[in-house]
Amino acid sequence: MIIALDIGGTKLAASLINDNNIIIDSRRSSTPKSGCADDLASALEQLIAPLLNQASAIVVASTGIINQGRLTAVNPDNLGGLNDFPLQTTIEEISGLPVQLLNDAQAAAWGEYCQLERPCKSMAFITVSTGVGAGLVINGELQTGLTGLAGHAGHTTVDPQGPKCGCGRSGCVEALASGTAIGKLAGEIYKKNLDAKAVFERFHQGDQNAQMIIDRSAQAIAILLGNMKALLDIEVVVIGGSVGLAEGYLARVRYFMEQQPALFQVDITPARLGHEAGLKGAALWASQ
Ligand SMILES: [Zn+2]
Structure with a gap:
């Protein structure tokens, strides 16, 4: 054992x-x-x-x-x-x-890869939670990289004018899409402390500010998916995490992904292994 x-x-x-x-x-x-x-x-x-x-x-x-x-x-x-x-x-x-x-996130990517309903060669895993973690499997092999950095897609830039990220860059996927980023923007808009869960409750009630906050997150993930497809020609993206699996979230990611040309669209499936x-x-x- x-x-x-x-x-x-x-x-x-x-x-x-x-x-x-x-x-x-x-x-x-x-x-x-x-x-x-x-x-x-x-x-x-x-x-x-x-x-x-x-x-x-x-x-x-x-x-x-x-x-x-x-x-x-x-x-x-x-x-x-x-x-x-x-x-x-x-x-x-x-x-x-x-x-x-x-x-x-690399470990979780391998776990999800081994559990895929339809086995494939190349897959990305993205967990949208407190932060945004990711892992890549290319040609059936988990990528860790020369220095362990491979697959850290949460720290790729989607908006150079976006908020500063904890990693030192600006406008990272994590700084726009994570649960922390959702809570931060909610604090600025509602002038009180709201975590991602509370924002999702308002989102489900049809609150327009909450929809805008969740959409900013979903759009950042959709741009990341298009970038990953262009860079690596991955077959499927598995999305997990408390934000990623929140009701209604993947539908918004799909909506923004479908605004991009078909060439940059990729299959999305929810994570199966949980925590x-x-x-x-x-x-x-x-x-x-
Ligand atoms: Zn970053």
Whole structure:
């Protein structure tokens, strides 16, 4: 059996997964907010300790960029300011087991790819949630890239005049489409704190401001899909995340995609693995 470890901005999760990719046991804890490497190391140690004696290897799906065994953040705020963490050596020392690392959206992309209803060669996965994560499978292989950056489509630009992104660029897909971006624009328009869920409630009631806010997000994703199709000729895009799977959202993405020439349109399908996509995808990738 294998331990799959999910390192996110708000939570840590560890699952014991068998040969059939079935989760046998799962544990969760909160991601330390201190930005201190020792705190993250001890949180990980406590989390995996009860699972260790049944596992022969560990695979990690983590937020941020995984490059040569180290974890760096595209947006350091996501990990309480922690921006450079020796993930591979830390977990090897804690566990005494062989360790493989993946970015969480890349892991989820592989999980969704393995579960596709109609198998294909080239697929993109986009999760629209607190941020916008993405992963690419090209010719049947998960792309991680030379430095772990491959597939970070949330940080491609769709509007150079758009809002500043946490990564340092302006008008990224993430800065326009994410749940955080939806909440920010709602705050400016309604002059009060509303999260993406609250904006969707108004959207469903026919509130025109809410429709405009959700449309800004959906349009950014539609432009991204056209760009991906042009760049990589992908066959299908799987969309997940709390915003991506919110009722009515994919219909708006399709509406804006259909404004583009047919050449740049691509099949869209909702994600199927939910919040376990990263864990299960990482385990499938490690065992191939
Ligand atoms: Zn960005």
